Amino acid sequence: xxxxxxxxKCLGDETRIRILRLLLISLEELCVCEIVDALDIxxxxxxxxxxELKNAGLISEQRDGKFIFYxxxxxxxxxxxxxLSAVLNIPGNIFSDNNDALEKRxxxxxxxxxxxxxxx
Amino acid sequence: xxxxxxxxKCLGDETRIRILRLLLISLEELCVCEIVDALDIxxxxxxxxxxELKNAGLISEQRDGKFIFYxxxxxxxxxxxxxLSAVLNIPGNIFSDNNDALEKRxxxxxxxxxxxxxxx
DNA sequence: CACTCAATTGCACTATTTTGCAAATGTGAT
DNA sequence: ATCACATTTGCAAAATAGTGCAATTGAGTG
Numbered sequence: 001x002x003x004x005x006x007x008x009k010c011l012g013d014e015t016r017i018r019i020l021r022l023l024l025i026s027l028e029e030l031c032v033c034e035i036v037d038a039l040d041i042x043x044x045x046x047x048x049x050x051x052e053l054k055n056a057g058l059i060s061e062q063r064d065g066k067f068i069f070y071x072x073x074x075x076x077x078x079x080x081x082x083x084l085s086a087v088l089n090i091p092g093n094i095f096s097d098n099n100d101a102l103e104k105r106x107x108x109x110x111x112x113x114x115x116x117x118x119x120x
Numbered sequence: 121x122x123x124x125x126x127x128x129k130c131l132g133d134e135t136r137i138r139i140l141r142l143l144l145i146s147l148e149e150l151c152v153c154e155i156v157d158a159l160d161i162x163x164x165x166x167x168x169x170x171x172e173l174k175n176a177g178l179i180s181e182q183r184d185g186k187f188i189f190y191x192x193x194x195x196x197x198x199x200x201x202x203x204l205s206a207v208l209n210i211p212g213n214i215f216s217d218n219n220d221a222l223e224k225r226x227x228x229x230x231x232x233x234x235x236x237x238x239x240x
Numbered sequence: 241c242a243c244t245c246a247a248t249t250g251c252a253c254t255a256t257t258t259t260g261c262a263a264a265t266g267t268g269a270t
Numbered sequence: 271a272t273c274a275c276a277t278t279t280g281c282a283a284a285a286t287a288g289t290g291c292a293a294t295t296g297a298g299t300g
Contacts, residue, residue: 086202
């Protein structure tokens, strides 16, 4: 039960849902500072939520130099797949501000990767 | 965001997941006392969780004399549908004790409805 | 109306979770 | 080694959620 409950609990927080949505929509790995700018939430808060999502097995982490990128795991089981599909089925307008901010932020990438820090 | 988050939060509690599983598997309305016996959890705890599930719009309530029956809503939107399908995708063995107890309890029905109280 | 029983509720208590800040870590550059 | 900067972490405070019991409601019955 524990792993299932852990994933479910993870989805019970607005910030984590917003993070998952960004990753679901953008379909690529995102740098912590890009997520911070897209959601306009303090780094340490984002960082802690990312940790929980990772512990729950919903996202994975790759470091590239100074930057740390997170990406969705690809759901290997029906349970996780249904969960992610639920997140994706939340109407998009709720997230339009976040998406706009992310889009703007992603334009600042160079060679397809993050090169600037926070407060961009 | 609120209604979506409310449903998601609802799924972050083990007791509520067990209640939903019973309703999903049995595919019929269940009396509070039947749920109590199936899960072996105090009535007042069950009652409070049922209330939350109802407030979240996941189940509905019908009184019939002394007894109150709860049943799953039929998901009208993709979001809710995905959520319920996630619950259904949790491996069944975790719930086998509950299912066995429920089955035993349902045998005590008369004319297809609950006629006895708690601690059956 | 009084009694019984199913179910809910109010309140206090105890987790569990979230947040905020300051300090620490890790990495690249000078 | 020092500095700058992205990110994480530890710890205390604040907010939220869950539990247990006693009291209450609501419905049926004598």
